[in-house]
Amino acid sequence: MSVERIGKIEEEAAAAIAGAGDTAELEEARVRFLGRKAELTGILRGISDLDPSERGEVGSAANRAREAIEALVAGRAGELEREELGRSLETDRLDVTLPGSPPRPVGHLHPVTRTRRLIEDVLVGLGYRVVEGPEVEHDFYNFTALNHPEGHPARMLQDTFYVEPSEDLDPSCGSGPMDVLLRTHTSPMQVRAMEDSPPPLFVIVPGKTYRRDSDATHSPMFHQVEGLAVGEGLTLADLKGTLLEMLRALFGPDREVRMRPHFFPFTEPSVEFDVSCFRCGGQGELEGGERCGLCKGIGWIELGGAGMVDPNVFGFVSEHGYDPDTVTGFAFGFGVERIAMLRHGMGDLRFLFENDVRMLEQFS
Amino acid sequence: MRVPVSWLAEYCDPGLEPGDLARRLAMTGTEVERVSGRMGGDTGRFVIGRTLEVGPHPDADRLSVCEVDDGTGTRTIVCGAPNVAAGQTVVVALPGAVMPSGMEIGEAELRGVLSSGMICSEAELGLGDEDDGILVLEDGPEPGTPATEVLSLDEPVLELEVTPNRPDCLSIYGVAREVHAVTGAELADPPWDGWIDPGPEEVSGLASVRIDDPQLCPRFTLRVFTGVEVGESPAWLKDRLVSAGQRPINNVVDVTNYVMLLTGQPLHAFDLDRVPGGELVVRAAIEGEKVETLDGVERELPEGTVVVCDRDGPTAIAGIMGGASSEVSTGTTSVLLEVATWDGPGILKSSRELGLRSEASNRFEKGLHPALASRAQAIASRLLVEVCGCEAVPGMVDEGAGMPEEGSVRLGVGTTARVLGMEIPPATQEESLERLGFAVEAGEAGFSVLVPPDRAFDVTREIDLVEEVARVADLDAALPATLPATSGGGLSREQALRRTAEDAIVAAGFDEAVSWSFTSADSIATLGLDPTGDPRARPVAISNPLSEEQAVMRTTLLTSLVDAASRNLARGTGGVRLFESGRIYLPPAGNDEAGGSFPGDRPAPAFEPLMLGALVCGDLVPGDWRGDGVSADFFSLKGVLEQVAGSIGVSIEVIPGTEPFLHPGKAGRVLVDGQDVGWMGELHPSVGSAFGLGPSVAFEVGLERLVAASPSGQESFVEVPSFPPVERDLAIVIPETVGASEIEAALRKAGGDLLEEVVLFDRYTGEQVGEGLCSLAFSLRFRAPDRTLADQDVDPLWETIVESVESIGGTIRG
Structure with a gap:
């Protein structure tokens, strides 16, 4: 036996391993060159029978050869596995052009809810609490305590839905045909909130309101947000700043607010407030000189009413800590639908309450 | 309230374009809904024409075919009016003209004849009521003359949206005072100036009134006019009324409407001969009483409605509408002119109960001061004489509770700044108030302010004066925007x-x-x-x-x-x-x-x-x-x-x-x-x-x-278990009538604290389990917080669990 023979075996093994086309052939080659009956195995087993002068040389050559062959087998085995996996994946094919599975549908909040939450969040950020009041309301809170005395023509400004007297109403209700009504604004909560907690008071009141009116811009039911701030030293300038912050949060940082003197029985002085048009930037005309359709060329969009709380209103809650001589306050109110329609370019108010899913699914 | 700009300018003319004036008013508290003309569109499309030839339409009995000279040539117009004739001076709406109704005139074929334009009637032009035929003008203006040179078609009108606290702005002079206050333009003296209430004198023999309840009627004045010739009003008067949106009726009624529009105080004219003895009584209506109102409707009066009665019963609904029985008509020769003050809430209530609103009720319901009655009598007396050729019987019946006491309101020095958060110089405050008609007396602590009758119900407190000062002060431009210190908000x-x-x-x-x-x-x-x-x-x-x-x-x-x-x-x-x-x-x-x-x-x-x-x-x-x-x-x-x-x-x-x-x-x-x-x-x-x-x-x-029921935010942390669980499955056959939640509850009770979770993972009904039964498979997980559980820990529990299943009618399967 010679070292040459070992080199020859190694060469033969390398060729056989490289030529193995699958894992079975490779195993066959491994058995042939490394198995119990393999020539190299025999050589290693017979080392002790060799002449001591040859033992070292042959022994180390044979061991090197075995390690080399083992490495080749392992290497080839890895190659073959990769090839075989590749081949099996080749046949495991998808038609990737088939439509994707629709995800579990996600629902949508109504645009009025989205807008109401947005307004709530803006005013919460300005330091207001959110309070809610009843929609079926006493005349007392809706009118009387808001400085609309009996027979006051301002009561006619709002076409009111009245509730039929019934034993099913709370016993505190009067039995007259106009004692209980659907609140025409969220303002009755001003009085309830002041009865509930002493000044300083910073609250907003989101909720449904009702007026007997129905056309594209009037709906017998709509949503308002009312704001009420009462404390010592509050001024009309504070109202202006509050409205400005709120409107900028809703309509963009470049907006301006405009206050026009007006009349509401429960505020004095009273104003209506406008926001500068966010389409034409308050210019009234678009680039190119075309009249802005959103603000109708005026540059301002009318939004709501506001004012300093009338001392007569404090008079109704003076025993709850609201002394008209020491506290002042401001209040503001506006329609949620109007804000939603402006922000999303919607035309007919009543469509909002039809809950057509093709409308609902447009808002996310 | 429609305010024709030319009428306004008679009392205050700020020299502003109507649009600019409207903006100024809007920014000081008087909302201007729109500035309109009497005509909606371009009045240049209306010209004077002359009918040259008028012949019958070949194919329609009621239509005429007219050849009309419009100044630039001859055009053919098909006309349906019975009074059209050759040689008339008429108003022609050329194609492209927009009528007050909004209709646009074009060229159109009418039964085979091409008609190019329209010959207009008085009603079509919004000039009056006449719609039976075309408006035929007196000869004079040449064909082609713009119609606006002959008729006031394009007068701008401010359409005000007046808030209920400002009945004074339901009058031309009231609006003029407002314009004066906000622009500084000069205000003419009131048109009622110089009149002194006459005493009762002669008139008391001709007319009288008895007021049953002065609460309902703070003042009732009457004057008598004799020798009245009822007829059409002069053009200037009709023109004013039409511009202000009122239909001309006859000279007497037109004068009352004119005076109401000018002063804000409604008036009512009776035919004196149809008021027996000229005796009137003001009282509340009794149940079941009826009256036929001027609009020809018989109305049952709700109990308590204030009525003006003659000997035969109600002859007018106070402050809302007159009655047909005493209406002024062509045959009227003597007029009994009522100018009264009514209780506002009462009028509002009655008008609502009756479902009847009028120009008069719209003003009375807001509350008018009794002083206004004399103003209206003053102007009406002059105009009736001027327009109806009559004579005023000297004297005036004047009943009622007398004038309310005049009171002054104090405006403290610092009050305005305290409310607004902005300083307005005292001199500016004083000037604003005076322009608005308040009499101001300056003192050390502030102003003592006398409120004019026009504003008596609106301005009664210091805060009301603050508002007056604020709104005139160009509030929006000057007011700073500040933020108050708030105290922490949030959703609950x-x-x-x-x-x-x-x-x-x-x-x-x-x-x-x-x-x-x-x-x-x-x-x-x-x-x-x-x-x-x-x-x-x-x-x-x-x-x-x-x-x-x-x-x-x-x-x-x-x-x-x-x-x-x-x-x-x-x-x-x-x-x-x-x-x-x-x-x-x-x-x-x-x-x-x-x-x-x-x-x-x-x-x-x-x-x-x-x-x-x-x-x-x-x-x-x-x-x-x-x-x-x-x-x-x-x-x-x-x-x-x-x-x-x-x-x-x-x-x-x-x-x-x-x-x-x-x-x-x-x-x-x-x-x-x-x-x-x-x-x-x-x-x-x-x-x-x-x-x-x-x-x-x-x-x-x-x-x-x-x-x-939500624990959200109030949960206490429970240590996450660190020992492994023991899991076992359990199949039960049980009558279908036993609810799954009942079984689960039984398992949990029997399993005690060590039973961590119970999950139903299969339910089967069918032949294999038998009629009325079902098989339920649960997986149970046991765990102890402090040690690794062994089978021998769970075994005793398992026996209890099996017993509890059997106690509710179940059997363990397999």
Whole structure:
């Protein structure tokens, strides 16, 4: 036996391993060159029978050869596995052009809810609490305590839905045909909130309101947000700043607010407030000189009413800590639908309450 | 209030373009709805024409074919007026003209003849009432002359939206004073200046009045005019009235209307000969009394309506409308002129009860000062003589409670700045008030201000003066924008949790409906609720609904949801997943825990809990090419409800229990901590079909109750277990009548603290288990917090578990 023979075996093994086309052939080659009956195995087993002068040389050559062959087998085995996996994946094919599975549908909040939450969040950020009041309301809170005395023509400004007297109403209700009504604004909560907690008071009141009116811009039911701030030293300038912050949060940082003197029985002085048009930037005309359709060329969009709380209103809650001589306050109110329609370019108010899913699914 | 600019300018002319004046007024508290002309469009399309030839239409009996000279040539116009004739001077609307009605004139073929333009009638031009024929002008103006040079077609008119506190602005002179105050332009002396109330003198023999209750009628004045010739008013007077939106009637009535428009004080003219003895009585109407009003309608008077009566009974409804029996007509020769002051709230109430509003009631209801009556008498006396050729009988009947005491209002030095947050120099404040007609006396502590009668009801307090000063002060431009120091806001915990639950149901695939709070009694009736026992069958009813569809308040969200679902299905949507989070309206429950409690001293008239409701019709998850989706059945919706409740940490339990509108076998009550919070189930097929829905499942739960049960934010941390569990499966055969939740409860009780979790993973019914039985397979997980459990720990528990299953009628399988 010679070292040459070992080199020859190694060469033969390398060729056989490289030529193995699958894992079975490779195993066959491994058995042939490394198995119990393999020539190299025999050589290693017979080392002790060799002449001591040859033992070292042959022994180390044979061991090197075995390690080399083992490495080749392992290497080839890895190659073959990769090839075989590749081949099996080749046949495991998808038609990737088939439509994707629709995800579990996600629902949508109504645009009025989205807008109401947005307004709530803006005013919460300005330091207001959110309070809610009843929609079926006493005349007392809706009118009387808001400085609309009996027979006051301002009561006619709002076409009111009245509730039929019934034993099913709370016993505190009067039995007259106009004692209980659907609140025409969220303002009755001003009085309830002041009865509930002493000044300083910073609250907003989101909720449904009702007026007997129905056309594209009037709906017998709509949503308002009312704001009420009462404390010592509050001024009309504070109202202006509050409205400005709120409107900028809703309509963009470049907006301006405009206050026009007006009349509401429960505020004095009273104003209506406008926001500068966010389409034409308050210019009234678009680039190119075309009249802005959103603000109708005026540059301002009318939004709501506001004012300093009338001392007569404090008079109704003076025993709850609201002394008209020491506290002042401001209040503001506006329609949620109007804000939603402006922000999303919607035309007919009543469509909002039809809950057509093709409308609902447009808002996310 | 329509304010013709030329009329206004007679008393105050700021020299501004009408648009600029309108903006100035709008920014100082007088809303200008629009600036309109009498004509809507371009008045240049209206010219004077002359009819050259008029012949019959070949194909229509009532039409004439006219050749008209319009100054530039001859045009053919087909005209239907009976009075058209050759040689008339007429007003021609050329093609492109827009009529006050909004109609645009074009070229059109009328029965085969091309007509190019229109010959106008008085009514078509908005100049008056005459619509029987074309307006024929006196000869003079040449054809082609713009019609505006002959007729005041294009006079600008300010259309004011006057707030109810400002009846003074329902008058031309009142608006002039406002314009003076906000522009500084000079104000002419009041047109009633210089008149001194005459004493009773001669007139007392001809007319008298007795006021039964001076509360109702603070002042009643009468003058008598004799030798009246009733006829058409002069052109200037008609013109003013038409511009201001009033229909000219006859010279006497026109004068009363003119004076009302000028002063804001309504007047009423009686035919003296039709008021026996000239004797009038002011009193409240008795039940059943009737009067025929000027508009020819016989009206039954609500008891308490204030009426002006003659010997035969009511002859006018005070402050609202005169009566037909004493109406001034062509035969009238003597006029009895009433100028009175009425109690505002009384007029408002009567006008509302009668369903009758008029220019007069619109002013009286806001409250007028008795001093205004003399002003109106002053101008009317002069004009009636001038226009009707009559004589005023000296003297004036003047009854009533006398003038209210004049009081002054104090405006403290610092008050304006304290309210506005802006300094206005005292001199500016004083000037503003004086321009508005207040008499100001400056003192050390501030101003002492005397309020003119025009503003007597509106300005009574210091704060009212602040408003006057503020609005004239160009408030918007000058006022700084500051922010008050607030004290920390936020959503309440309950409000935040409500949002979380709503977001969870959105995430589960539901679209939110926001529906009318109204519904119809029929809709509620369809639900089959017990009319005596169920509060939901007793809705809050609206006494003046817009329609039967919206006549009552909803008592469940279900009516809203089925309504929205059926509308969507009718529009072709395949299926819907809808939810609503809103209030329902019920008789008071006397139970605050149920929700719907509000701040305030007086309880809410109705019980208005916030509910969360959902309805699915069609698939919950749509199918696709790989297979079916998740259909909307009881358990898929129950899963949604569990998920929504779970989003705020609440677990729900559903027990058998039905509603009349649900499938009796597929319905349940929803419990939270053992308390009933609502229902869920499949809609009863007959209810579904009544609303046009196929198989649908729905639930409705009290959102406030759900939130009240939420531990969110109040959970105490429990150590996460670190020892391994022992898991065992258990198959039970048990009668189907035993609820799965009952079995689970039995297992939990028997398993004690070591039993960590019980999950039902299979349910089988069929031949193999036998009729009326079912097989349920549970996997049970046991774990101890402090050690690794061994089989011998679980074995004794297992025996107890087996016993408890057997005690409720089950047997252990295999």
